[in-house]
Amino acid sequence: MSIDLIVSGEPRAVESGTTAGQVLGDDRSVLVARVNGELRDLDHRVAPGDVIEPVRAEDPEGLAVLRHSTAHVLAQAVQDLFPEAKLGIGPPVKDGFYYDFQVAEPFHPEDLTRIEKRMLEILKSGQRFHRRVVTEGEAHKELATEPFKIELIGKKGGNSDEIMETGGSELTVYDNIDRKGAVCWSDLCRGPHVPSTKYIPSNAVKLMRTAAVYWLSDENNEQLQRIYGTAWPHKDGLKAYLHFLEEAARRDHRKLGTELDLFSFPEEIGSGLAVFHPKGGIVRTVMEDYSRQRHLAAGYEFVNTPHVTKAALFEKSGHLDWYAEGMYPPMDMDHAQYYLKPMNCPMHNLIYSARGRSYRELPLRLFEFGTVYRYEKSGVVQGLTRARGFTQDDAHIYCTREQMPAELDSLLTFVLDLLKDYGLTDFYLELSTRDPEKSIGTEQEWDEATQILFEAAKAQDLELVMDEGGAAFYGPKISVQAKDAIGRTWQMSTIQVDFQLPQRFDLEYQGPDGTRERPIMIHRALFGSIERFFAVLLEHYAGAFPAWLAPVTVVGIPVADQHIGHLQGVVDLLRSQGVRAEVDTSADRMPKKIRNAQKQKVPFMLIAGDDDIAKEAVSFRYRNGEQRNGIPIADAVAEIVAAVAEKRQV
C-alpha cells in the first residue's frame, strides 16, 4: 500500500512502513527529519500526509541534536569508567553540551582525558541510537538505580530546553545498540538522536572542563559534577571554535591590563577593587571627559555625592529591604550605622528635594560619575567586569508623566550615539520586566512603565529581546547590548523607569496650576560602570585603542641619539595640539624601540634620522607595520591631529 507525503516541499508516494530516513535518501549529512514541524529520528515511520524535511548538522536544530547525542556518548563513557556515577541531565547548550553526574569524587583533569578517549572508542564502534516507548511503571523499574532520572519522571515537566529526558507526549528510552545487536547503554530521553555514533565526527568533539553544579539549579539541592564538552559538524568547526577561545584569551582585559600597564588588583586592597595606573588612568580620563562634554551638550547638570551614608537613607529607598546582602556590612559610628553606597539614586533624590521644584525645571537631569560598592560573592568577582567597587556614569532624570515618552526616546538615541563614538556599532535592546516575587509598586504602574519603555525601544529600529522577570525591584528596564569585534555581546547601558522612589522620597514639583505633583524618575547609566566599559573597549580593540583613546598616541623614535632634538620639536608641536606624544630617549637601539612601541600598541611611530632632518620631515610607521617616509612635519602633525579629532581607528 502506498501513502502520499510532502518531502522537502515536493509531493511523493512511498510504501507504508517506510522510515523518514529512507524517504530522505542515502544522505549522510542528514541527522534527523522534521516531520510535520517536529524533529524525529530517521527510523521514525512516516504516515500518510506527513510533511517531511531533512535536518542537517549545519542547521541550528541539527547541531543541537548532534551535541545532545554526543552528551549521551559522554554519559556512556563516564558510566563505563565510573560505574557508580548517577546520571543527571545532559542537554546541548551554546557551543556544545554538558552532562551532570553524581560521583563520590569530583572529576580530575586527568579523568577528562580518559573519558574523552573512551568516548572516541564509542564513536568509532558505531552504536545505533534506538528509541523505545516505555510506560511510567517500566521506566521506574528500568531506572531504579538512577534516582535523578526517577525524579524527572515524577516531574514530567514541559518542553524544556534544558531537561531533555522528558517532555514529549510519551516517555521514551534511548538504547545504544552495538554492532552485534546488544544494548550497551540506555538513557531516559525524549530525543531525537542521530542514527548512530558514526554520525558524530570524532575529530570535532572535545571535552572542555568540569564544574560543580546544583541539581536542577537549586542551591538547596545536592551538588553534581558537570562535564562540559563541545561538538561540531566538522573538524573545521572545532578548530574555528578553539581559535575563537584563543582569540578571546588574547584579548582578555586582565592580561592586557598587565601587559600594557593599565591597572591592577593589589591583593592588599582586597578582591574586586582595582587601581588604575597612569596609562589606564589617562584612558579612563579621556573616556570620562568626552562623556562629560556630551552630557553637558545634552542638557545634564553635574552633581557630586559622598560614598557613605547613614542607614536611614537606604531604609527609605528600600535598599536595605531588598538589597542588604549585596551591600558591604555597616560601620558603627557616633551611635549610627553607616553604609557604603551601592547606588547613587537616593543621594540624587536628596538633591532634588533640597528645595521646592517647579514644572519649569523638568526634565531635571542630574549626572554624576558616582562610585559605588557592592558586596559581590567571592566566586563571582572577575576583573573589571565584575568588581566590588566601581564608578557608574549615573544620571537620574526627573520628569512628568507626559514628558517621559519623548525623554526616553531622545535618551535612547543619545545612548546609542555616544556608544558609537567609542567604537561600538552593533547593538540590540533587551526589555526586562517585573518579577512579581521581587518588586514593589502596583501592577498598573509597572504596566504603564513597561509599555512606555517598549514604545521607546520599538522606535529605535533595533532587535528587541524580552527578558521576562529580569527587572530591578523598583521598575522595568531597557538594556543596550553591544557586540564586540569578535561577536561577543556585553550589557552596556541600562535605562529604568521608576515610579517607586519618587513616592518613597515624597518628591514633588509644583505644576502650572499650583498643584503639587509627583515626578517620575528615569535611572540611566550608559557605560554601566566605567571600569566595565573600559574592559569591554580594551577587549574590543584587543588593546589597540584608536588614536584619541590610546594612552600614548605618538612615540618619536630617533634613529640615533643625535636625532632626538628634531623629534622633540615635532612632539612639542603635537602636544600643543593636545596629542599625547613622547620621544623614546632610552638607551635602546632603534629597532628595539620600534618593537617596544609596537608591543605597547602605540597608534603612530614617528621615526627620524639624517634623511628626515635634511627634509624637515618625519617618517611614519603605523601599527600594521606600514611605513611612509619623509612626510613634511606640518603634514604629519595634521594627519595625527585629524585622526584624534575624528576618533578614527588607525
Added chain:
RNA sequence: GCCGCCUUAGCUCAGUCGGUCAGAGCGACGCACUCGUAAUGCGUAGGUCCCGAGUUCGAUUCUCGGAGGCGGCUCCA
C-alpha cells in the same frame, strides 16, 4: 557562598618523589656600541618559593586553616 584547579623574581614560567634547589627568558639598572623600521653585546641587582599553624632532625615541597587568582554553579538591584 559552593565545587575543582592554581599561587616560585616586576612579567611569563622551569624546578625540588622532604636534604647546596632558589633557576631561565623578558623587564630593571650599569658599561660599551651611535645604530633607518619587531630584540646590539657584556655585566649587576632582584625572591619570607602567597600567609599562618602542624608533622619532621630538616618544609618552597607533606597535612590543616586562611588569602588571592582561574574555570564553572548560584548571583549580577
